Amino acid sequence: MMSASTEAAQEKGSPDFVVAHHFDKADTQFDAGRLGIWLFLVTEILFFGGLFCAFFIYRGWYFDSFVEAHHHLDKKMGALNTVFLITSSLTMALGVRSAQRSARKETVGFLLATVLLACAFLVVKYFEYTHKIHDGLLPGAMFHAQGFTTQHPGVFYAIYFVMTGIHGLHVVIGIGLILWILIRAQKGEFSSRYYAPVEGVGLYWHLVDLIWIYLFPLLYLVG
Amino acid sequence: MSQGNTTTQPSQPKSGSTAQPAASAAPKEAPMAIETEGAWLPRASSTYAEPYDAAWNFNLWVSIFFFAIVMGPMAYFAVKYKRKSETERTSPIDHNLKLEIFWTAIPTLLLIYMFWIGFKIFANAQVAPNDAMTINVTGQMYSWKFQYPDGTTCNELGVPKGRPVKLVMSSIDTIHSFFVPEFRLKADVVPNLYTTMWFEPTKEMESVVECAEYCGTGHSTMLTRVFVMPSGDADTAGTYENWMQNGCEKTPLPPLARGQKKYTQICKSCHSLDGSRLVGPSFKGLWGRQETLANGQTITVDENYIKKSIMTPSADIVQGYPDQMPPMAYLKDQDIEGIIAFLKEQK
Amino acid sequence: MSRAVTADEMDVEAGGKNYLNAEKGIVSWLTTVDHKRIGLMYLVSTLTMFMIAGIFALILRFELLRSGQDVLTPGQYNQAFTLHGAMMVFLFIIPAIPGGLGNFVLPIMIGAKDVAFPKLNLLSLYLYWTGAIFTASSIVSTGLDTGWTFYVPYSTTVSQTSVIAVTFGAFILGFSSILTGLNFIVTIHKLRAPGVTWYRLPLMLWAIYATSIVQILATPVLAITLLLLILERAFHVGIFDPKLGGDPVLYQHFFWFYSHPAVYIMILPGMGIISDLIAVHSHRRIFGYKAIAFSSVAIALVGFMVWGHHMFTSGQSELSSTIFSFITFFVAVPSGVKVFNWTGTMWGGSVAWNTPMFYAMSFLFLFTIGGLTGLPLAMIGLDLHLHDTYFVVAHFHYVMMGGAVIAFIGGLHHWWPKMTGRMYNETTAKIACGLIFVGFNMTFFTQFFLGARGMPRRYHTYLDQYQPLHAFSTYGSWVLGAGLFLVLFTFIHSLFKGERAPANPWGGRSLEWQTPSPPPTENFHKTPVVTHGPYDFATTGK
């Protein structure tokens, strides 16, 4: 979705970019880009929507297993990660705002903060995962932890790993995207006249954050 | 159409149409067939089938009607307004609200009515009467197992005429689907789930149970027979009770014939007799063969090995084959003896 | 086929620069961002897949000529129909009309120079190729024998074939499809030339728009489903495997949540083509423009709520079955509205007896049969008998092949002069159309009888009583195949020997006919200003 804007910004280093050949004016191009991003976010929501459905269905079926299994998740780590992501959303929003105000240094700073928070999130996730793997709290057939009284903790961990795994993948992609706009911001490509990529990546990042806001209570707190 | 009186059971590879040595031992069975009545549907043989056929006919005529009112005008306009010159002018009328409402509303009402008809016959098929006889059905690759109220287990379905029957069904491997066209009924047989179906047979007949959910190599040969017999005295030949007493046979079978029959009902989808590979190794020359197992051991095929293969197939896996043979521990000793006798014949 | 040349066409010097000859060499094609070139590459790719999948169909039909085993073992047969179905659906019919024809005509029809995101468009094509390679790779490795529906637990525990490669391929194809849909929605919203109001969009575009909505909303669910399937097969995570507590019926819900809407991804663009064909070749203002336009959107939206009608026998609750059955009937209403309005459009028109119009009429005939036979399937009680029999096979070939593919081939003839700058031979094209019509009905009408009489689908062999009907169906497939090869021949012949096409061979009024054939690289020599609707033909003016 970024391509039109990318194309537009090919004039390196100049805040006055060139409107892509097939657009009549810059506004149209911005609007098109923005609509594209929003549509993309819709597809993301449906993508995760399927998983949320699966979560609720199995939770209904194997309520006891879910309750029992979720006690083995580390609420503190989850909460810490929630703080990281919410803060990163804030820094991202500030980054977009500074880009809109053509404040280059600030933009770069905020984006960098966002990246660091995202990395911190991944580090915490890494510790959580290794811990789970060590305890044998794995999905389905790989589940071999002892001492469970209910039948299907494996299903809970299937959903846990798939959902947090795919979410984690989104975080990794997000880091890549933020680094990409960070470098471009460093080069001074954005200004109040042209900040569409920053805005687009920002929207994406908020979505990643939002999904975690749902994942955390559902998996860690409610079970 | 051919009513199937010249049919044979399918799935016999034409190429390797080996004259089966054991065949002579078995009393000749009529080939499997489904009776057809009229152009469309099979014979109606259950209380479900009768309202079904009425609904079918209703739907058929509605469809013919709507097809006609689209095709008639289309053909007429195509001829009447065939282009005569390139510069011809055409009608300026490009919409008509009344017409639009008309052809939205009428079909809507009709369609709701069609839903209702379909729903009615479905709803009646959901709750089995209290006095229904319960038969447990197990689907497995690639055979059917029926467990009757008295505990008898066999591979063919026999039911008394005029008595409601409830089937409680489940699968031990993948999804199958229990389908008797003459009853117009079908329900999936799902692992870890019990599905039910009930029917009341209205005609004495012999027909076919088919597997209607794709389940792999043997899907198209996962067929068995269904008999509807009069209810009566266990000593009178031809009654349901007599059939039950004979262990699901019209007449008790000698061992070899029994083995052959079990082979056809259970093993045939996976084990050929002509040396070709299906899911499992061919039975051709199996008896006494040296076999290498997946764990590297070699064994000789004898009575014990065959019995073990049937009871706990996962214990010894033949090298190069998947661990996909379902356990058939429900088979009686006579069945297994029969199978062994039959296998010895496959040289 | 030559017609009076209009003033508009006069200023285009013959043999001038156009999008085909603007740049040369294979690299210029592979790196192009021109929607017309991308469209053409889509067409060539999808038609190749159609041919391969169609040849699989001929082979499997040949196996069914007699009961027992002729040319394919049971395992091979299962692979043949699986690859046939999967390739037809994922590699041919879903991408063909939007990616091929849609890409070509959409920007021209709204007077734009290109789609909104040209590079993304090229990326879609590359994703399509990647997905196609994964899917087709199974042909040379261990094949695939799960059916195009990949039902669990068969696909995750029993099948010995390359399930992961193919589902991963379909996963990638899903992204291709999503990106195409996204691109088209934005293009239609943002890039209409001055004067192109929503109600001046050719109906083809309303259909594409509705399709794009479905692509965006349904395909992500397919993506997650296939991902879970892959994880299940590779790691046994237990979401679908009943042995581990998973639910195979949930998989079916997921799958059909996508795949029912997907059938509208297939048919809606076809319906769009038909609206254009009938209006243009009848030189007639389309009857009920708004009704047709909104019925596309209605079909797209209602289509999301009916997926459970594929699962009446699956063990889902009776209540769900009842609700799904009820809602299903409401898809038939907007479909009917379209059919009636198309017929209405022919009334008082000037109906050309040419190939595109014959395809349009074939479509009306075949789609109506296909749609009407959907109704007994939607009646729960009747479906218990018909489900997974050849009745269903016949139903969906009538709508997919008889509907979508016939419309597609009709559309190919219609826009062929525009795309290639050449006319095709009317005579062979008409003969081909006739062969296809006859062969198709022979092949598939027979199957309604087979199914009603209890012949299950996906059967390698069958009871002998079905023999005559199966044989007849197979003979039909030969006639059908001959017709399709004749189409191919006609087109190839046209490329080399065809007459030069004028800008507007059919006397159409929408924008694509106001630019030379083939169009220049940015579609128009100057941005057009539109002052009339796409179907404003000269009327008797009563």
Ligand code: HEA
């Ligand atoms: C292009 C694809 C396409 C289209 C358009 C349709 C259209 C419809 N389909 Fe079909 N369908 C498939 C592709 C399609 N289908 C496929 C691929 C499968 C099988 C998948 C598999 O299992 O492999 C399938 C299977 C399928 C089933 C499941 C069958 C089973 O497995 O048991 C059902 C059940 O409800 C169904 C119903 C319908 C209905 C009601 C419509 C309606 O949209 C049709 C509406 C149109 C009309 C009705 C005709 C015109 C209308 C009139 C002339 C108006 C007046 C009419 C009346 C008032 C009667 N379809």
Ligand code: HEA
């Ligand atoms: C778009 C979808 C589509 C199309 C077009 C077709 C086309 C055909 N199909 Fe198929 N079919 C499916 C989708 C489709 N099918 C699906 C989804 C299934 C279910 C699979 C499953 O159960 O999993 C199925 C299953 C299926 C079965 C059932 C198998 C079974 O259940 O055991 C049969 C049997 O007869 C069959 C036959 C045919 C035939 C003879 C054609 C013919 O129409 C084919 C004709 C085509 C050719 C002969 C190729 C020639 C083409 C060219 C030369 C190129 C032309 C070039 C130009 C036009 C420029 N198909």
Ligand code: CUA
């Ligand atoms: Cu069992 Cu198909």
Ligand SMILES: [Cu+2]
């Ligand atoms: Cu459907």
